[in-house]
Ligand SMILES: C[S@@+](CC[C@H](N)C(=O)[O-])C[C@H]1O[C@@H](n2cnc3c(N)ncnc32)[C@H](O)[C@@H]1O
């Protein structure tokens with residue numbers, strides 16, 4: 388399954404870069420030279436402004452996928468959609484954003500304001516990307532998405548037959564997934580538009596890794612632009628998910644699959660970061676995650692602001708938060724090898 392695209396990304400884990408997921412280097416570059424990074428280890432300071440942000444615009448979902456924190460018994464975060472006023476405050480707090488991913492623990496297209504939020508950010512010159520379970524993309528929503536200016540969307544798949552899809556993405560069916568994805572592709576064709584880029588996203592575990600060839604076939608049959616394979620993260624729910632996480636043998640098996648020669652763009656990121664790569668993680672250098680409650684955290688692995696919040700964007704400016712005491716403390720620990728909790732198993 389290996390992608391032949393070489394990567395020069397210094398943050399790479401050895402897999403090809405996960406372009407549709409983050410496109411992390413797109414327009415953002417490396418914020419620090421290795422020399423600057425060396426001296427930043429003692430201060431925890433990272434250059435401002437922040438140019439890439441993930442914002443959780445909804446913490447409500449109509450699915451209960453087996454991999455997702457939302458399905459954990461202990462999950463008790465409040466359900467909330469972000470409104471236009473709160474979203475505007477975040478954009479004001481981080482005024483130089485080049486790219487925004489609407490991404491969190493919830494379904495973006497359940498938020499009744501979602502198209503307005505995308506339009507607002509687009510009009511400010513920010514490229515908007517997102518993920519979705521696809522279930523709410525009817526024809527009207529599809530037309531709205533085209534008009535909103537959305538640049539990229541990845542539809543989460545995880546199963547290539549009905550039984551697997553229903554088991555792994557509880558609340559959805561493969562049939563509905565296909566119909567909703569087609570709604571968007573048809574609306575894009577009808578509008579003669581090149582955007583958004585429309586991809587599939589598959590989280591691989593022992594439950595579905597054997598379906599990779601079938602997933603490629605479905606993505607081709609639908610006429611998608613890309614497919615991204617990533618690994619299940621078991622860190623949030625080790626008890627339940629550990630047994631289905633990919634082992635080295637599984638990764639070797641996946642990597643020894645025949646190379647894909649079709650027309651889809653294929654992105655693969657299934658290798659865990661090693662210790663040095665975690666210490667050098669690009670997130671706290673130039674990206675941040677904002678929860679629906681406004682808590683700023685280092686990345687979506689810290690999705691609950693009650694566990695870790697480095698500041699609140701409804702109370703402070705982005706600049707105050709980015710190099711405030713909590714962020715600097717977090718970076719100093721990470722950059723000096725004293726990995727904060729969720730970074731240990733990232
Ligand atoms: C949390 S969801 C939110 C967006 C939307 N509801 C969706 O499902 O696409 C974002 C992405 O994270 C993936 N995901 C969920 N649980 C995961 C896990 N344990 N490890 C890695 N990715 C996971 C989902 O499959 C989805 O592609």
Ligand code: SF4
Pocket residue numbers: 448449450451452455456457458491492493494520
């Ligand atoms: S659809 Fe997305 S947010 Fe909802 S349960 Fe599944 S992975 Fe989680």
Ligand code: SF4
Pocket residue numbers: 665666668669670671685686687688689729730733
């Ligand atoms: S958990 Fe830590 S190492 Fe992993 S992406 Fe987030 S900040 Fe980086």
